[in-house]
Amino acid sequence: MSWQEVRADDRVTEWERSDGVVTVRLRRSPDDTWTVRLDRLHQSPEGRGYRRERFDTEADARDAVAAWQDEYDVDG
Secondary structure, eight states: OOEEEEEESSSEEEEEETTSSEEEEEEEOTTSOEEEEEEEOTTSTTOOEEEEEEESSHHHHHHHHHHHHHHTOOOO
């Protein structure tokens, strides 16, 4: 997989795609819900894009992270 963790603290974990133009972020909110956000810069070969979803559990949010990383992955 072509993703590298670039930030991890008690609230946010963020991964960047190997080409540097797409990030996926997992964030824990103060109300203990979870938000997953994908941000694709306009420099990306696929063009600009943004997705954001909210989840009640960390497990569901992490499943979304894995799915989006698979969906938006590129070779090396």
